[in-house]
Amino acid sequence: MNEHTVKAFDADIVQLRGLISQMGGLAEEAIAESLQALQRSDLARAEQIRAADKAIDAIAAQVEQLAVQIIALRAPMAVDLREVVAALKIASVVERIGDYAKNIAKRVPLIDGEHRIEPVSILPAMGRMAADMVRGALDAFAARDIQAAMRVRESDVALDDFYDSIFRTLVTFMVENPKTITQVAHLLFVAKNLERIGDHATNVAEMVYFAATGTRMAERDRGNREGEATWRA
């Protein structure tokens, strides 16, 4: 690339990173908002989250267009190409994270606001953990920080443990309160959505690592956790 192309490429990358960071902020907000809406049976807020998800999708489409344009016009190589491809893939993952938040919001009308079931109250803490992982992964992308990326993946172990514990709590609650089973089933899906958000944040972290180093992060050592991992999936 000549000097002009390099500058143009740098400007493109800055724009790409800006879009990803904007999407990430919206997704993170949607996670927190969806759990607040769930806890307060706030239907109006749930509706806003569904609308906000369209904004995330629109930015994802912009990222895709820009990334394809950069590859076609600038033909970047090596680390630069890896970064553009990472941005393309990260945008699609963040779009999915937004979908999970939207799915949580869609369950708000299904949880009875008058007779709130108690387990609703344990979900926001899990939501904060998941949202923190999303922010961590996108900050790692912005800063090309592989240490930060590795920390995100480590957090996923704690999030998985949290999910396991919530799963057991919810099942016990169902056994003891059969009348609430339909509602608690919805909460099971909410917890699962949060666990999946953590997986996706981890995917982003792994992409950040690959974009920066050209090698894959070592396989996570699940050791004797495999048994638990099996029943979580």
Next chain:
Amino acid sequence: MNEHTVKAFDADIVQLRGLISQMGGLAEEAIAESLQALQRSDLARAEQIRAADKAIDAIAAQVEQLAVQIIALRAPMAVDLREVVAALKIASVVERIGDYAKNIAKRVPLIDGEHRIEPVSILPAMGRMAADMVRGALDAFAARDIQAAMRVRESDVALDDFYDSIFRTLVTFMVENPKTITQVAHLLFVAKNLERIGDHATNVAEMVYFAATGTRMAERDRGNREGEATWRA
């Protein structure tokens, strides 16, 4: 593009389509196999599905590499560029479909083979419907057939109805058999995975439509189904 480039591009596209179709076949097979394994408590088969998923992921990585290379080297325009970008996105969706099948397989050890709960038997029919949608969407891609793509999206309405009915059946079963709640909760997730596979097949169908026409498929008219759609999400 000159004649040589056109021919090279055509060869690339043929290769790209071949990879996508290969992935699709594996994903479709994984769906059917996972439900058979679940129904027969076949742990060995479940383990094979988890291994086969790595093959799907490897092809997805090949598609990504090839698509990026085509964009960078051939700089395709208009409908050609849309097709390459569609292939890139479809590969990532099919990879996810494979993950859902793997997740179903992971639940096999959690379903008690000795005292099989009856609702397991309703899932394979739903699995066939989901697998058919996946094949339909990928055939539509291979043939650039927008009518076929539209039919896939129409099938998703029936799959969603099937899911709703299974959800209700499983919840009723839980209420009547509290001792089975943990196991039935796993089946709820299996049904949800199948419902999501249908959503992803629909996404592929929409991408096929966009790649071929340059315009988005009209929004699906859910009419007064919106209430049901809400509680399914």
